[in-house]
Amino acid sequence: MPSPRFIKSHFPFSMLPGILDVGCKVVYIARNPKDVGTSWYHLNCAIKTQGYIGDFSTFWDYFQNNLTPWSPYWAHLKEAWALRHSKNLLFIFYEEITHDLPKAIKKVAKFLGKTYTDAEINKVADYLNINNFRNNEMVNYSELKACEIIKNESFVRKGITGDYQTIFTEELTAKAEKWIEENLKDTDLRFPIFNNNNDNVDNDS
Numbered sequence: 001m002p003s004p005r006f007i008k009s010h011f012p013f014s015m016l017p018g019i020l021d022v023g024c025k026v027v028y029i030a031r032n033p034k035d036v037g038t039s040w041y042h043l044n045c046a047i048k049t050q051g052y053i054g055d056f057s058t059f060w061d062y063f064q065n066n067l068t069p070w071s072p073y074w075a076h077l078k079e080a081w082a083l084r085h086s087k088n089l090l091f092i093f094y095e096e097i098t099h100d101l102p103k104a105i106k107k108v109a110k111f112l113g114k115t116y117t118d119a120e121i122n123k124v125a126d127y128l129n130i131n132n133f134r135n136n137e138m139v140n141y142s143e144l145k146a147c148e149i150i151k152n153e154s155f156v157r158k159g160i161t162g163d164y165q166t167i168f169t170e171e172l173t174a175k176a177e178k179w180i181e182e183n184l185k186d187t188d189l190r191f192p193i194f195n196n197n198n199d200n201v202d203n204d205s
Helices: 033-046 056-064 073-082 094-099 101-111 118-128 130-134 142-146 170-184
Strands: 026-030 089-093 191-194 200-204
Touching: 026 073, 026 094, 033 056, 033 170, 056 170, 073 089, 089 094, 089 101, 094 101, 094 191, 101 118, 118 130
Parallel strands: 026 089
Antiparallel strands: 191 200
16 A cells, blocks of 8 residues: 555554554554443444344453453553553543544644644544444445344444443442452553543543
8 A cells, every 4th residue: 555554453562563663653542441341242233243142241241351352451451551652652542532522633633743724623523523424334334234244233333432321230330340440450541531511520440
């Protein structure tokens, strides 16, 4: 492919040796594990080739015990967090993106050495608006729905944070919080939380 090239990957850095040293720019998006598990569950239910037909509680057990594809979650995340100060890595939270999309776009643009007008930023933000994104045939895998590999659910779902609250029970929440706390105790990594006034008020434990 001609330069510049854009390549999307789910690989951890341990499977991309030297990628930062050779000058590649990497944008790493991290997300609260409770929302990751929720989104991953819905995706595995929607795509027939994934074949998951169980309940969420069982799926969460698989996710927490590194038994789902692209696991383990924490090793993947911590590898990136350890490299976050590299000049060639932008570590950004999904929560930041959904909280203030134009600001996140500017942050990514600056990292890539690009400058855009406010009108251009707003145009990109509109393009990435979840409703427009959901209807974008370049990303919504409509061809898989046409051949019934994806069920009637949308490949692009809600695009929000905190959706785990619609499916987690109190018992499962306590279990997840304990798991998160155990994995964060030896790191300064924290997940941002925004209140209804859109202020960053706390960090998830």
